[in-house]
Amino acid sequence: MSFCPRCQSEQDACRVEHEGRDAQDQLVWTVFYCTRCSFTWRDSEPEESIVYAKRDPFSRILMDKKYPVVMPPPSRD
Amino acid sequence: MATKAMSATAAQAKDVTLSESALQVAARITSLRDFLEFLAEHGQCITWPEAVMPEPDIRNIAVAAGRDAMNGPAIIFNDIKGYPGKSMVLGVHGSFTNLALLLGHPKGTTIKELFYDIISRWGADKPLLKRIAADKAPVHENRIDANFNLYDVLPLYRINEYDGGFYIGKANVVSRDPHDPDNFGKQNVGIYRIQPQGKEIFTLLSVPAHDMGRMIIAAERDDKPLKIAVMLGNHPAMCMFAATPIGYEESEFAYASQMMGAPLRLTESGNGMDILADTEMVIEAELIHGSRQYEGPFGEFPGSYSGVRMAPQFRVTGISHRNNPIFENIYIGKGWTEHDTLIGLNTSAPIYAKLKEDFPEVEAVNALYQHGLTGIISVKNRFAGFAKSVAMRALGTPHGLMYLKNLIMVDDDVDPFDLNQVMWALSTRTRADDIIVVPNMPMIIIDPAAEVPGKGHRLIIDATSFMPPDKVGADAKIVTPPSGPKIDELAKIIQALQQQGGQS
Numbered sequence: 001m002s003f004c005p006r007c008q009s010e011q012d013a014c015r016v017e018h019e020g021r022d023a024q025d026q027l028v029w030t031v032f033y034c035t036r037c038s039f040t041w042r043d044s045e046p047e048e049s050i051v052y053a054k055r056d057p058f059s060r061i062l063m064d065k066k067y068p069v070v071m072p073p074p075s076r077d
Numbered sequence: 078m079a080t081k082a083m084s085a086t087a088a089q090a091k092d093v094t095l096s097e098s099a100l101q102v103a104a105r106i107t108s109l110r111d112f113l114e115f116l117a118e119h120g121q122c123i124t125w126p127e128a129v130m131p132e133p134d135i136r137n138i139a140v141a142a143g144r145d146a147m148n149g150p151a152i153i154f155n156d157i158k159g160y161p162g163k164s165m166v167l168g169v170h171g172s173f174t175n176l177a178l179l180l181g182h183p184k185g186t187t188i189k190e191l192f193y194d195i196i197s198r199w200g201a202d203k204p205l206l207k208r209i210a211a212d213k214a215p216v217h218e219n220r221i222d223a224n225f226n227l228y229d230v231l232p233l234y235r236i237n238e239y240d241g242g243f244y245i246g247k248a249n250v251v252s253r254d255p256h257d258p259d260n261f262g263k264q265n266v267g268i269y270r271i272q273p274q275g276k277e278i279f280t281l282l283s284v285p286a287h288d289m290g291r292m293i294i295a296a297e298r299d300d301k302p303l304k305i306a307v308m309l310g311n312h313p314a315m316c317m318f319a320a321t322p323i324g325y326e327e328s329e330f331a332y333a334s335q336m337m338g339a340p341l342r343l344t345e346s347g348n349g350m351d352i353l354a355d356t357e358m359v360i361e362a363e364l365i366h367g368s369r370q371y372e373g374p375f376g377e378f379p380g381s382y383s384g385v386r387m388a389p390q391f392r393v394t395g396i397s398h399r400n401n402p403i404f405e406n407i408y409i410g411k412g413w414t415e416h417d418t419l420i421g422l423n424t425s426a427p428i429y430a431k432l433k434e435d436f437p438e439v440e441a442v443n444a445l446y447q448h449g450l451t452g453i454i455s456v457k458n459r460f461a462g463f464a465k466s467v468a469m470r471a472l473g474t475p476h477g478l479m480y481l482k483n484l485i486m487v488d489d490d491v492d493p494f495d496l497n498q499v500m501w502a503l504s505t506r507t508r509a510d511d512i513i514v515v516p517n518m519p520m521i522i523i524d525p526a527a528e529v530p531g532k533g534h535r536l537i538i539d540a541t542s543f544m545p546p547d548k549v550g551a552d553a554k555i556v557t558p559p560s561g562p563k564i565d566e567l568a569k570i571i572q573a574l575q576q577q578g579g580q581s
Contacts, residue, residue, distance in 0.1 A: 071283070
């Protein structure tokens, strides 16, 4: 069962970052963070943003792809 | 995202005399809160009347506000579901009327008038800075030293639907040269996009050409610490002027105070940076050496998403904030957006100042469009082909080097801020062979028109009048309708009469 809307990581790769509550302390939404692809989402967002199948394919992330590194850190070898 | 440019635009030192109204406004406004109150008095700041969800409500409202680039208001949200008691504001710099009010002008001021006002202030050489003891600074009314959670302290939300996270898009980030941390001038203040990556980590996107990029490279190469202070909810002049290309050794604090004509109140952050004493919140952080994390996509100012990159990470080390802080953010994406208004005139002014040094014939520069990806320059044509030479020079200005992709050259009697006039010039002055493509030039990496990220072609369209020895079109006698201040004034009278329902 995939969990992360962007990389489909399992739930154990994703952690709860914050729970939004109303003035009566009732849960309104939860923010998650994927430790594998670094995607952040809120479970109350429109499905186009948080359902893998409904997200535009361009916005997915390929874990085996080498993405450009901004200002690559110097090698310490 | 708006950023500080790479190299110096040397301003000529001069005394600048501001109008009485400009000085009055400058003296009154010391913070974001002051400005919001001032805008509200002029009908330019509203409070959203209903509760909103972080997504998609805030995004939808921001896009709707962007439809009125001239008169759109700042919008305060005091009821965000899941964030009881927290406030945020969008659109503070979202319209030219808001900028006009900040600079001491009335509503109805034209973009061209604002351009010349900024030009008149350009080169002011009297930094106006006032020191406030840290224990007296409003920003330190509340302090967090541990157990940070950015998703808790800030009402964060997804700006565009496919962004990789909940971005902070309008922070002024203060940093010091890792090799010269005591040098006030080398202290950089710039606007960089920030993506929280968990409760106390965030990525910050810069490139080697930016001052921040230079500092990150130097810190990692020489194993020096790099501390930063992320200021949120700032004096409106700081946001407006921090993104202007000034020299590496020039202070943005000094520059912003000079341009505003009133002192900026500075204090010290918990990690030793100079910060605005009245800023709503400051997040102190330190570069995590050698660490990179997925950053993006992010809906950027060209109106398209920048891709995913591995960006440097920072760890939060402390947070200070005022009582009931207001989180200021920005909508950025497909134009017109607040970003375009915020940065447009400050993109245009330094290009003009640089060109004017060599070509006094340059009349005005409109680089409002997508951070200057398109620029329109009006110039008094001296001889055939002259405008093309000016265009070539524009490509070599600090901002033009990376950003000026499409240049339209028009005569000095064409207002480059009036697109109807520009289209007249394009329609009647341009010949197909007056178009130059300069291939394989440097280009910003997020421009989707680049051949490869960082490299692409430039376009120059000469839409100026035909001049000797050019024989083509020499027989065309241009109609010269009345123009100048008198006609400008009449246009304003007509507009005012219209607003009054046609009655005087």
